[in-house]
Amino acid sequence: MTATMLLTLAVGMYGGRGPVADTIVEMSRGDRVTLENLSGAVEIEAWERETLEVRSRDRGNAFGVRRSGADLRVVTPDRDGRRRRIDAVIRVPRWAEVAIEGVDLDVRVTGSAGAVRVRVVTGDVRVQETAGEVRVRTVEGEIVADRTAGALFLSAQADDVRVSDAAGALDVRSGSGDLILERVESASVRAETQDGDVRFSGPLTPGGSYGFFVHAGEVVLELPDGTGADVRVSTFDGEFMSEFPVVVPSFRSGRAFEFRLGGGGAALTIEVFDGEIRLVRGAGP
Numbered sequence: 001m002t003a004t005m006l007l008t009l010a011v012g013m014y015g016g017r018g019p020v021a022d023t024i025v026e027m028s029r030g031d032r033v034t035l036e037n038l039s040g041a042v043e044i045e046a047w048e049r050e051t052l053e054v055r056s057r058d059r060g061n062a063f064g065v066r067r068s069g070a071d072l073r074v075v076t077p078d079r080d081g082r083r084r085r086i087d088a089v090i091r092v093p094r095w096a097e098v099a100i101e102g103v104d105l106d107v108r109v110t111g112s113a114g115a116v117r118v119r120v121v122t123g124d125v126r127v128q129e130t131a132g133e134v135r136v137r138t139v140e141g142e143i144v145a146d147r148t149a150g151a152l153f154l155s156a157q158a159d160d161v162r163v164s165d166a167a168g169a170l171d172v173r174s175g176s177g178d179l180i181l182e183r184v185e186s187a188s189v190r191a192e193t194q195d196g197d198v199r200f201s202g203p204l205t206p207g208g209s210y211g212f213f214v215h216a217g218e219v220v221l222e223l224p225d226g227t228g229a230d231v232r233v234s235t236f237d238g239e240f241m242s243e244f245p246v247v248v249p250s251f252r253s254g255r256a257f258e259f260r261l262g263g264g265g266a267a268l269t270i271e272v273f274d275g276e277i278r279l280v281r282g283a284g285p
Contacts, residue, residue, distance in 0.1 A: 022054045022064065023052070023063060023064050023065050024052070025065045026051055027092075031071075033072050033098045033099070034072065035074045035090075036102075037103075038085070038100075038102040038103075039085050039105050040102075040105060041105070041107075042087075042088055042089075042106075042108075043088070043089045043109075043110070044091075045089060045092075046111035046112040046114075047092075047093070047094065047111070048094060049093065052093075054074060055088060055090070056086075056087065056088045057087040057089070058088075062076075063076055063086070074088075092112070093114075094112065097116075097132075098116050100119070101118075101120070102121070104120075106125075107120065107123065108125075109134075110129055115133045116130060116132060116134045117134075117135045118134075118135070118137070121138075121139045122139065123138065123140075123141045124138075124141045124143075124144070125138060125141060125142075128145070128147055129146075129147045130148045131149045131150050132150045133151045133152075134151070136155070137156075138155070138157065139157045141156065142156065142160050142161070143155075143156050143161045143162070144163075145162070146163075147164070148166045150168045151170075152168060152172065154171070154172045155172075155173045157175040157176075158174075158177065159174070160180065161173075161177060161178075161179050162182075164182040166183075168186060169186055171190045172190070172191045173193065174193040174194070175193070175194050175195070176196060178196040178198070179192075179193050179196065179197070179198045179199070181198075181201070184200065184201065185205075186205070187208035188208060188210075189211070191213070192212075192214075194214075194215045195215060195217060197218050197220070198214055198218070198220070199220045200219075200222065201221075202223075204227050204228070204266035204268065207265065209266070209267045210229075211271075212271070214271070214273070215272075215273045216275060218275045218276040219270055219278070222281070223279060223280070224281075224282055226262060227266075228261060228262035228265035229265060230258070230261075231246075231258065231260070231270070232268070233258070233270050233271075233277060234255075234256035234257075235271070235273070236273045237273070238275045238277065239277070241276070242279040243278075243281045244261055244262075244279055244281070246261055247259060
């Protein structure tokens with residue numbers, strides 16, 4: 001059997017019901033799972049086994065796996081190069097790296113501790129309970145990340161990005177969507193949108209770095225009592241309001257100003273060209 005031979009093992013139906021397991025392939029540390037040129041929907045589920053399993057929901061569209069060195073590529077039997085449609089559940093070892101590219105593709109990734117990379121033109125992407133670095137880019141589609149521990153690099157050109165219960169570094173961007181960051185406990189956050197709002201809730205870590213940048217929209221930061229930060233605010237045509245006691249020099253739109261919140265400690269930058277900036281009191285961590 002050559003390194004690039006197509007590996008397919010049909011194991012039948014689970015008790016006569018449920019999706020077919022098209023392929024089961026043993027994996028070794030360092031292997032990567034790749035899906036390219038796809039449309040449809042795919043779910044990646046991490047499990048404790050050292051095997052890759054592909055289960056298609058469409059009985060008439062079986063998938064196999066082609067190995068080339070450490071790269072395991074999910075493929076269809078046809079070889080004409082056309083974009084392939086998928087509706088499948090793929091189980092991978094928890095440590096495995098996963099790379100997905102598609103045109104019109106919805107993606108869900110659950111439980112992975114390896115690096116995850118997703119690039120789609122149109123489609124929603126959801127990652128949850130991940131521990132490794134996650135990079136997601138979409139043109140048209142929402143990105144949702146929930147209960148994550150690793151660094152997140154998320155970019156949606158025309159839709160919202162929603163992050164909740166995150167502990168790793170965040171770099172979150174959108175062209176015309178909102179950025180909703182809830183219950184974030186990270187020492188590094190950067191959120192940037194052209195025509196949308198930014199909403200953030202969570203503590204600011206002493207020594208941490210936080211930046212929120214909006215062209216046309218508002219920034220609302222929900223911070224716990226006792227927050228300490230050295231704050232720099234800039235707005236060209238907008239308002240600044242704070243529920244915290246702060247001493248602010250004479251405020252005038254079009255100029256940046258700085259102040260210390262509490263005893264300082266975190267570096268907080270907020271820039272809004274046209275919109276409102278609000279610091280509001282929130283629950284503790």
